[in-house]
Amino acid sequence: MKRIFTAIAAAVLLGVPAMAQKYVIDTKKTSLVIDAEEGKAPAFRYYGARLAEGDLVGAQLNTDKRSAYPTRLDSAPTPDALSVEMPDGNVTVDLRVESASISALEGGKELEICCKDPLYPTFKVRIHYRSCEAEDMIETWTDIVNEGKKPVVLHRFDSGFLPIDEGDVWLVSLHGSWGNECKLVTEPLARGTREISGHNGICNNAIAHSEVMFSLDGEPRENSGRVIGAALCYGGNFELRVVTKNDSAHRFLAGICPRDSWYTLGKGETFTTPKLAYSWSDEGMGGVSRNFHRWGRKYMLTHGGEPGDILLNSWEGVYFDINEEDMHRMANDIKAIGGELFVIDDGWFGSEKYPRNDDKQGLGDWSVLPEKLPHGIQGMADYCKSIGIKFGIWIEPEMCNIGSELYEKHPDWVIGAKGRDIVPGRGGSQLVLDLCNPAVQDHVFGVLDNIMKQAPGVSYIKWDCNYLINSPGSPYLKNQNHLYIEYMRGLTKVLDRVREAYPDLAIQLCSSGGRRVGWGLLPWFDEFWTSDNTDALQRIRIQWGTSLFFPAEAMACHVSASPNHQTGRLIPLKYRIDVAMSGRLGFELQPSKLSEKEREICKNAVADYKTIRETVQCGDLYRLMSPFDKKGVASLMYCSPDKTQAAFFWWRTEFLRGEHPPRVPLAGLDPDMNYRITELNKVEGEPVMALDGKVVSGRFLMSNGFRIPGKSSYFGSNDWHSHVLRLDAVK
Ligand code: GLA
Secondary structure (H helix, E strand, C coil): CCCCCEEECCCCCCCHHHHHHCEEECCCEEEEEEEEECCCCCEEHHHHHHHHHHHHHHHHCCCCEECCCCCCCCCCCCCCCCEEEECCCCCCCCCCCEEEEEECCCCEEEEEEEEECCEEEEEEEEEEEECCCCCEEEEEEEEEEECCCCCCCHHHHHEEEEECCCCCCCEEEEECCCCCEEEEEEEEEECCEEEEECCCCCCCCCCCCEEEEEEECCCCCCECCCCCEEEEECCEEEEHHHHHHHHCCCCEEEEEEECCEEEECCCEEEEEEEEEEEEEEEEHHHHHHHHHHHHHHHHHHHCEEECCEEECCCCCHHCCCCCCHHHHHHHHHHHHHHCEEECCCCCCCECCCEEEECCEECCCCCECCCCCCCCCHHHHHHHHHCCHHHHHHHEEEEEEEEEEEHHHCCCHHEECCCCCCCCCCCCHCCCEECCCCHHHHHHHHHHHHHHHCCCCCCCEECCCCCCCCCCCCCCCCCHHHHHHHHHHHHHHHHHHHHHHHHCEEEECECCCECHHHHHCHHHHHCCCEEECCCCCHHHHHHHHHHHHCCHHEEEEEEEEEECCCCCCCCCCCHHEEEEEEEEEEEEEHHHHCHHHHHHHHHHHHHHHHHHHHHHHHCCCEEEEEEEEHCCCCEEEEECCCCEEEEEEEECCCCCCCCCCCCCCCCCEEECCEEEEEEEECCCCCCCCCEEECCCCEEHHHHCCCECCCCCCCHHHHCCCCCCEEEEECCC
16 A cells, blocks of 8 residues: 655744744645644634745635634534543533644655643544645544543544635535446535435445535636545545535535444544545646546555556456356457456356356355366466466455355354344345454455465456445444444455555456445555446446546446447447547457457557557546536547647537537647647548648647547447547657
8 A cells, every 4th residue: 555655854843933823734736724722722724725925924814713623612613523422421522732743754744733622631632634745635634542541432533624615616526326336416505514425334435425526616617717626535434514504604524424333432542534635726627636646646546657457357258157268268369459468257266065157156165166267267377478468357355145155154254233134235145244353354365365375377356345234233343333444444454464465466446336436445456447337428427427536547447348238238349449448448348259340440449549558547637528518529638747648539429410519629738839640549540530640739729629520430320429539749
């Protein structure tokens, strides 16, 4: 996990002598100001555009000083971030600053404010703010400390509080369901409380997401206007609240969802909340996305900044019907079109009694089925190596089926409320293992560890999670209120062990598609499976929403068969490829069903993708025309950080005769550079864009964009009209 900064130098205190209690954390373009005066409540004073020298004195910081970490005792009542029950039953807490310091870290600074309650001096809270300067990101979290002899019960323990003192603020959030992830929801903030939460225990981005944006200048725009983006970095139950009172100021709080999770903080114990990460930009939603992407690549993703391989996954090609001969053929097929990795999905394992031939049994029994892979996993890895590609495999280690030897042996290892019938999930038989239990943690780690020991040639793992907690109860825990929190602790302990033992392994995070896509779990992973829905038309929307916070490098986008297995839609191969090429390109089909001509199209596309892979996966994203705006077109582009290359994507989302597609001005280019335009993924080898091969200035492209023909000449139908263009700076 790439989360460790090196602390350097002794504490550096910033600020003007006359207002020594003010602590300023600057990033490249933003400033955060907190008042921390000894004996007083810590106060949140400012977050926004970077302050110049003198602004601290002259600027109107938030005059209405709000507690930086509100509790019920605040004079101007704010929803509380912290709520506790003291050992004597007192349900109030009063935080007063004891000390504060700023220390320099690699890439930024950290402000730590130590507070205690004068009435209960053994109850302490340390509030942290850490900056990632180049990425314009702030991370905040708290340590809640009980130095007393008796337990304190935490009723609410948010990660952070952010007041937004603006009028016409709009909220942007992501909402979805299986196969329809990350739909953009844009709404003006009305008075009252808006709550966004996830509380299914283990795959909490199934419906709502713990990431939001606030547009401070009315309805949000892509590349202009002031926007704050915030992400609670937690894979477990979460709750975001935006409270808007009559004064029209908004208070944003985010943390672990306290519902069913009151936490008993024992003697001498410290509870550290997950991080809340936020970013301010005056370049609209796109500016915030780019900050999150840069930060995600640098500090969060394992192997961030290293582009992912082009792969073939076996799932939609063969489902459970795995046999070695077919697997060899598929490995050869992906190699032949220029791919670099072959992944065997579900269905390769089980036990003699419970072979995994469908989703009803076998989870938990992680032995290779010899009838499917007679030479084992290492045999497959060796084979792939011999033909010059890498090999990966699917696991779902946090689960078992009722039909498994594991469950027969350890019925007490599964989650389920005491005295109640078990409530199985997928296949009518799937159960969640109780990761609160250290023995189960060993088992889950062992699933991956055993694979890697018997097959060290495996270089990629798809880690799936297809069920959730719907009958909460841990046979292991004494305090059932701790179940959700201890599950996540158990999981992260396992993932720490995995990363320590296998630092180079690429691991994909999957949960029936994108139900775990979030910055809570991604730090242990390289990428995520964006959605089980591989229909290119719907993927444009899913990938669009996902791109608000997550970089293309991590977004697995696979070309699948037509008709599509989820929607039945018939979509030409070029369009499917043009959509998948805007993320981490892969394939999820049976290549033997492709015609020679289709294989050729795939081969050319892979070769073309390799010329823009770095720019797509590690460049700066500019979303240009949203599929949610219903203009009949969606378009986005990526620019390399030095702006010498760009990749432009344009997809028709609706064709109506007589309606000309809107012109899309580009963004992010250098106005003073000239760019040679190359059309990629040409199906017949012929360009359709009149500009193919021409040189045009960045300035022209950013004010005019391309004139794209009203009709596609490739296919009989105009519905499936798309273009991918590469722009290379020329001297
Ligand atoms: C989940 C995943 C799919 C596939 C299946 C296998 O649904 O999202 O990609 O791996 O499980 O059972």
